[in-house]
Every structure is written in C-alpha cells, then in structure tokens.
Amino acid sequence: MSTPNDRGGWQRLRRVFRLPATRRHIEQDVDAELRFHIDGRVEELIERERLSRADAEAEARRRFGDYDAYRREARDIDQRTMRDRDRIEFLDTLKREIRHSTRVLLRTPTFSLIAFATLAIGIGATTAIYTVLDAVALRPLPYRNADRLVSVLHPATVPGNGESKWGLSSGGYFLFRRENHSFEDLGGYTTASTIVMGNQSSENVRVAQITSSIFTTLQAHAALGRLIDSADAVPNGPMVVVLSYEYWQRHFGGDRNAVGQMLRMSDTSRQIIGVAEPGLSLPKPGPFASTSDLASFGVDLWVPLRLNPAGPFYNSHQYSGIARLKPGVTPEMAQTDLANLMKEFPSKLSQAYSESWLSKFNFRVAVKPLRDEVLGPTLTRSLWILFGAVAVVLFIACANVANLFLVRMESRRRESAIRTALGAARAHMAIHFLAESVQLTLAAAIAGLALAWVGLRAIIASAPTDIPRLTAVGLSGSSVAVAFGLALVAGVIFGLIPLARTTVDVDTLREGGRGMTASGRQRAARSGLVVGQVALALVLLASAGLMLRSFVHLRNVKPGLDPNGVLTLTVDVPSSDFPNGAQYTAFVQQLQSRFAALPGVVAVGASAGLPLQDYNAGCTGVGRQSPPFADNEKPPCVHTVSVTPNFFRSLGIQVRGASPQWSDYDPTMASSTVAVVTQALATQLWPGENVIGKGISIGGTRGKWQYFRIIGVVPELRASGLDQPPTEAVFFATANADVWTIKVARGDPLALMPQVRRAVSELNPHAAIIDPRTMTEVVARSMSRSTFVMALLGLAGSMALLLSAVGIYGVISYLVTQRRNEIGVRVALGARLPQVAILVLGQSIRLTVIGIAIGLVAAIAGMRILKSLLFDVSPTDPVVLVTTSALLLLIAAVASLAPTRRAAKIDPVEAMRAS
C-alpha cells in the first residue's frame, strides 16, 4: 500500500516512544548525518590515498561543497516534514476523538439529550432575540452612509398638552436649507394615503410628498428613469410621480414601459417619470400620520412637494426633516447652528412666527441621529432588556449543563487518570474532552437556530405593529455567527472543566477511591452554580411579574369607551368624485344609512380618527369666549375631531348633555355651530363650572374667531393611550369623517365585512376600504408593546424557573448520593424519616434562600432600567418581589422531593456495605 500507512507506522512509533520531534532534535540529526559523511570520507582518504588528516579533511570538505548551505537546506526540509506530520497527526487524533466522543455521547443518551435540549433552548432564545435586536435597533438604516443622516424636528411645549414634536414649516425649511453650515443637504417630507384608480378596482396607496432634496439627502438612486429633481418640486411644476420599486413590480410586473405612462390618482393624473431603487422608503411616516403600522411602513409612490420659496409662510409644521451632516459635524453642532438660525424666524418669517409665540410654545429645534428618532427612546431599551433576559436564561442553561459535565467528570475520573498515567499529553486530553463538549454544543447550536427560526415567526406574528423594520426580520449571517459563537464558547468552557483537574487525577488511581478534597471543591462549585441560577431566575421572574402587574393595571384603566362588538374601517374615496363638501356630507349620510340598515347593526358613526390609534398626531390651540385668557394663561392645545351624530353611541362613549344631530351639520361644510368637549378640557378651561352653552374656538386667541356652542361633555375618555392622562379634545359636528365605527348587537363584527364592502362599492365604485378591524383589536394594539415585552419576559422567566428547578433537582440528588454513607449511619443510629427529610430539604432550602437573597439585592438595584416600561407599578414593588421569592422557594422544595424520598429509602446496611 502507499505512504499514508507507512507514515502511520512512523507516527505510531513516535507516539509510543515519545520521540522528541523538536527543532533542536532535527538540527542534531542533520549535523550527525553530515558529520558521518565527512568523517567517512576523511578516513577513506587517509586509508586509500595516504593523505594527512588535515589534507583529507580539506579534500572531503571540498568535495562536499557548501556545508552550511546544504545543512540549512536539509534542516528546512525536515522541519517542514515535521509540521506536516504534526498536522496530519492532529487531524487523525481529532477524527478519532470525534468518533470516540460520538460513541460516548450516544452511550449516555439521557445526559446528552438533557444537555443538548437545554442548550438548544438557551441558544435558540438568545439568537432569536439577538436577531430582532440586530435587525431593528443595531443595524444602520438602509441608506448609503446612513450614520450621517439626522432628523430635524421642532420640539415644543404645548400649553396644557405637554411636550410635542412638530415637523418643519415650509418657511423654516427654506431658511434652514439656505443658511445652515452643517448639512450637505436637508429635505422635508410628509406622508399621506391616496387612491390609485385602475381599470377594475381602486387601491389605497401610501404616498410620500417630498422636497427633491430628500433624494439627494438619502443619496438615493433611480432603478429606471429619473427621480424627482428640483425642477419638479416648484409651484406649478409638472404633475409627476416616481414609483417605488416594489409598487412597480406589483402593478406593472416590472414593465420598463411603465415610465412615461399616466397614473390616475384620486385628485389628479400624474406622469410616471421613474422607478426608485429597490427597498427605498422613508424611515418613518410624516409628522401627523398615524404610527400604528410602523412595522410594515413603506412608500408606494413619491410625488414632489411644490413649496414656494417666496412664501407665503404659515405657522404649520407638517414636514419631517431629514438632513445629511457634513463630515466632522456632530448632531449637537448642527443643532446649535440651527438654533442660531431660528433666532431670525420672527424677522425673516414674520408671517409665521413672532417672538411671543416662540417663547410661549417653548419652540426649539432638535437634530438627532435619524436612527434614534425612528426607534424612539423606549424601543431599543426594551429590546436590550429582552436580550438580557434571554442571555440570563442561556446562562442558567449553561450552569445546568456545566453541572451535568461535573457529574460526568466524576464518573470518568478513572478513565482520565489512566489516560494521563499512560502518558496522554495534556493537549491530547484537551482534544478528547473538547471534541465531546464542542460536538454537543455545536449540535445544540444547529437545533437552536431552528428554534430561533420558529421563534422569530412567532415573535413577528405577535409583535406590536409600531416596531419599525420588524416585518423584514429574518435569520441573518450575524444570527448564525452568534449561535455558533455562543456554542463554541460554551463548548470550550465545558470541555475545560474536566481538564482543570487532570493533574491531581493520578492520585485517584493510588487511592482507588475519591479524593475528599477534590469532592469538597466540586460540591462548592455545584452549590455555587445553583445559588447563581436561583438569583438570576429571581431577577427574571421579578421583571416578568412587574410587567404583568403593570399590564393588569393597564387593563383596568377605563378608556371611557366600549370596544365590544364594534367594527372599524376607513373608507377612502377619491376627492375628485366630490367637488364640494356638501356632496361629501351627502355621501357620508347615505353610507351611514346603508350601514345602519345592515342586519344586527345597532349604531353607526364616523369620525376623523380612531381613539387609541390616531390621537397621538398633532393638536390645535383652542380659545374660550369668556372669560378671556389672562396674560399668564396659555390656551390649551387639544385634539380636534370631526364626528357624525352617532359616533359616540357607536363607541359607547358617554355624553352628558346632548350629542350633535344631523340638523346641526352645515351641508356646505363651511362650519357648524356646536361642539362636544371632554371633561378634562372643560376642567382646564372652566374649572368647576357647568360648560354647557359656553363658546369655544379653534385656531388660537387672536383675531376674529367663530365660537362653537358646547352642547355636551364626555365625562371620561383616554383616547391617546391607556397609560396617558384623560384626553383633552373637542368634537365638532362636521361630516369630514372617513373612519367608521359600526356597533353590532352580537357576534363577530368582522362577519359583517362582505355586506359592508358591497354597501360601499354600490355607493361609490372608486372607494377603497382600509384596515377593517375590531375595536377590541385596536385597544389591544394600543397596549401591544407592553403586552409583547411582558409575554417575552414571562416566557424567559418561566424558562429560568424550569431550568433552575432542574438545576436544584440535579444538585440535591447528587448531594444525597454523596451523603449516602452519612445518611445510612444516621438511620442506623436511629434517625427517623422526618429527620432525614429535614436534612435533605434543609440543604436545598439553604441554597435557594442564599440565591433569593442575592437575587433580591440584584433586582432592587437593577430594576430601575425597567421603570420606563412600567405603568403604575414601582420597580421594587414588594408584592412582586415577595411573590416571586415564595414561588422560587416552593419550586426548590418540589424539586428536592424526589431526592428526599430517595434519601429516606436508604437502607443503612446496604449503604455502609457499599462503601
């Protein structure tokens, strides 16, 4: 046969005799060989040619040539050979050890399965949450050089309504863009939805209205045709539209001839001038858009904003600003730059801004990294908390597996001792143990990735819709790297556990039994692992408990409306079908009677926005007819909502006094004369007075305003969010409403949808129905973020609890086995079952209590990071902490029951004979 066998023979020889294959050994070998040659020659020359020794030596050297060069060459070759052989030998060993350890792992299936499953769950959970964290919060936004993109917005303190964040005004946009020193470019946009009319059906699409500088700021490219440029975005510019790549694919099947065609939209027709590159979208909806669908937010169409740089400018802040920083400029520097420019607002934009207005509204400018603005303050933190939670679960899982390895090591001490005694090198032993542990953890990583994949589907399906970028989350290269990285680290640590002891193991052979000191050390290690597990589990459980309590509080908040049996949907009709307001009012009235005639419908209303969904966007200042505002009094900025008469009834919102009737509606929609206010606003404007009959205006306090007569008061409404204070709002009797709320007597309101669709399309074939859902779902969605965090923390907490129970069980069982002797003696000396039980249980309880104490300290110190996620619960809520501690104690007791029973059954005679 060929060389591998020959080589194998040599390797075996070398291994047996442990031939030193070192660098020095090689040099000596070569030297000896060459020396032998020279010496042989010299002798030969002396004998045959009778040369003197010196001459012979010289002659031999001459014939040999350059001695040093040949010596070096031979040595280099040998060293290379040695390296090759070592590598082959290493691979051989590895192969053999992997085969061996596979056999060993399969021979102890219980151990392998438990370790494997525990690790797979831990790695899977960690990988899944890491993937979400990475995709949502860590990865840069999908733009070129996204790290230099910033958002430009105006924070303002709205009197009576707290902090708001407004967009840029058109005047501010032009001034900033022209005079800033910080940006390469600045763009503004707003988003809306509109209808595109096809031949068969109409479709509701999302439109981005943008300054042309948005594309340059984002450094976006066209996939086809061209993007909007500065010639398009001027007053009376051409009616053009750029399609998103996805919309182009969906509706034109990627047809290149789409460019140049006309697109019929609800208000107008626009010529398609190009297709944007794939995936191009805006980072988030414009300032006053509903953020309820942030998860899947995207842009279908891009149209130019046709702002006039010459004005007129209004005090209206509807454009989100995005800018690209010049190299070396920080967001803080840019903010200072813009703040300086803002001082010129009253002089240069006097139509829109006055000194007094700026100070009254505490009107500022904020430049923040775009990603921070998109993600918001609490999302990143929530995700990190969740990641921390699953990392803790993984840690607990690893502690369990480490425990298992410690047990195994005990049972295999003789084996490793024999190997060591027979001269197995430490490196060989390392390969031996590492092959086993790393094999196990890598297999767990593969299973963990599968679990993570499944988990991700579940997370995405159940996650709140206001998490940006979530729908695109999938296992990525970095998730795979994390899974295998964790597995490798864990595997190496597990593999090194037995190695730490091989030095003392030779003693084991001599003693023939167990070394008592080593056992003590091990017992300490295992007890330490259990204490740590309990402590971590307590922290996790307490977090989950806090979230649960907070959720319960949130559930108990009375929103002031009854979501049961209510169907909500938006009916979008092209404005071109309704040249004047009267026609639209008529349409709303007709639709209302159509809906009301459907079977089982109790009440039908419509409004301009849905409570708990659309009430976060913008506000309008309101005025009071009498008494006039004092100098130091600031007019409230509130939600102003157009509603139809039965809106309140359909949502079960109580009204004291009267609701508007159709007779109150001005068919021209120029105005109406009556309004309903919430109690919160009434108290703010007229503390302690009956407000029915008082006059209220919108738009401010100066000039001539029309006053609406208040006819009713809503005593209780929390429409901005259950965790928000009572809403201040004015409801106006105008039919400028498109969000419908249909209350049915019984059954699933969604079952009504087919009839609703028919009713709508019969009335207006161009109409598009958007987002049909139940009001119950809307309410659930408004809490979805806390629900989501709570559910995941709860899951992590339960896993931690379960794994800790397994850990306690394992260690107590082990300790019982260890103390078999002692217990046997005690029983022989007359100890009764209760005493034995107390002995074993006491040990378990002692460990658990230590763990709980450490956990409580950690929880009290660390829970502050949860504060922003909690509602009406203190981060150190004693009820939660006491309950979780008690739960852990109980679980610990249950986990030690089986070992206790085993201890109680110990037969003293047998136990003592066995030793």
Next chain:
Amino acid sequence: MPAPELDLVRGTLDLLILKTLSWGPMHGLAALRWIEDTTHAELQIEEGALYPALHRMEEKGWLDAEWGYTERNRKAKFYRLTARGRKQLAAELTRWSRYTTVVGLVIEAAR
C-alpha cells in the same frame, strides 16, 4: 589529465539515488560510493547536494529514514525505498529512457 567532468543533468540525482537505494537500505555516503564505483568516478556530484535530495525524497514519502549502525559499528542514518518510492523509480526510469531515446534520435540523425 582527467577527463572533462560530466555535470549532473538536473533532476537526475533523484533518479540515481532511487536506483541506488533499490538495491537495499544504505546511508548517504554508501549510496554515493555505490554511484562512484558504478560510474568509475566519471560522474562528479557535489557530495553535499545528496542530503537535501535525500531529505526532500523522505518528505515526499519516497524514502524512509532510520538510524542504524554500520559494519564498523558507527551510527548512521539509513535510507530505504518505500513502496511509493519504487513506483516513483519506475516512473523516472521510463521518463529517462524516453528522454535519452529522443535525444539520441536528434544527435544521431543523418541528413
């Protein structure tokens, strides 16, 4: 006056060593003497060049090396042809004879 020295054609040294060792294991010096004797010292090899060649062939697995004792009881490194080395020798021999044939054809060709 000695005859003009024959320089070793490149790559031929390997062939000579393999052929020599095919008669049995021997150490470097012995192999060299064998070549000297059979060629009547016509072939001038720089003796040192033998060793890198031997070590390289050992690396390639054509030769095995082992320390042993000479008849004068001196420690020397003996080389032995492996199975792979024999195959290599066969291949080299074929190549060599083809080479000499071809060269011979050119040299002896008559116009």
